[in-house]
Amino acid sequence: MPRQRKCSAQSVAVLSALVSLPRTWQHGYELSKLTGLASGTLYPILGRLDDRGYLESKWLESTQAGRPPRHVYRLTTRGSSYAREVLDQQPDGQTMTSPYYAKA
Amino acid sequence: MTVGAFLSPQLSRALRRHALRACPPPRLELIRAAANELDYVTSPTESLIWSIGIVRASYWERLRSMSIASPLISKPVLLLEALICFLPVSFFWSEISLDVITGLIPRTEGLLLITSAMVGPLGMASFGELLLGKAPIDASFRAFTLALLVAWAAVVEFILPLTSSILWSLPWRDGVLLLLLPLAAVGHYSFLACNTSSSDTWRPQPAS
Secondary structure: OOOOOOOOHHHHHHHHHHHHOOOOOEEHHHHHHHHOOOHHHHHHHHHHHHHOOOEEEEEEOOOOOOOOOEEEEEEOHHHHHHHHHHHHOOOOOOOOOOHHHHHO | OOHHHHHHHHHHHHHHHHHHHHOOHHHHHHHHHHHHHHHHOOOHHHHHHHHHHHHHHHHHHHHHOOOOOOOOOEHHHHHHHHHHHHHHHHHHHHHHHHHHHHOOOOHHHHHHHHHHOOHHHHHHHHHHHHHOOOOOOOHHHHHHHHHHHHHHHHHHHHHHHHOOOHHHOOHHHHHHHHHHHHHHHHHHHHHHHHOOOOOOOOOOEOOO
16 A cells, blocks of 8 residues: 655645636646646646546647647546545645635 | 847747657656647746746656656666666576586585575566566565565575585675675565555556
């Protein structure tokens, strides 16, 4: 059985952003804006969540001509339960790192 | 247009290309996803920051695949580990087996040595399975068996000098090749076995 590692503040922010819109597909740039995380931090977190089966993802063709497809993410049922479990353990107001998200 | 505004998109694109080249194949989709997002970032400064982040993520994934503590360990690292730790003892095992068959070594002493060196071929087989990308469902049992064999080799190392065998002429060299190196590899194998859930597979990465 793998050891359950403590969730980092950045991972908590990503989970929090994803769980706030549970059935909506969100792309990396949007998640970066929501959480205030740089791409270099965000994508390894998304990769780890995906490895553990907490995320589902798909490629979405762009509506804008000449733009590449976007990879979009949302939580799986298992991921939603995990996110709620993690967020329940957080002290109030410490689930988001971005001031942008606080206004949203 | 300033020089910075002109150079920034070019630099961003160069960084993106580098990130995609540096990324290990199993993580390419993730890095490609980040790279594609670059076309949706409008500000040149933001685009530069985003592309630096992609390079960072790519290198992070590359380093992660090199860590021996990760079940996502790279194939070349596993192969090197198997060769260093189990190949000498495997050669020793095959040589002793041949000598016992041809009658060059007394049978009792030979069997003692063959059983103590069994960790070599078994270790090679276990690591070979990982290299082929198969998920050993009985990894914990195998790790236990390998650990028992190393323990037995240690017992033999203490017994053999008492029998004044000519085979034990260089105890330090034999101790390292037959005992310490297999012990280290078996320790690592056990660590991987204990840190991988039953639903998860061992996924050594292909050589990039």
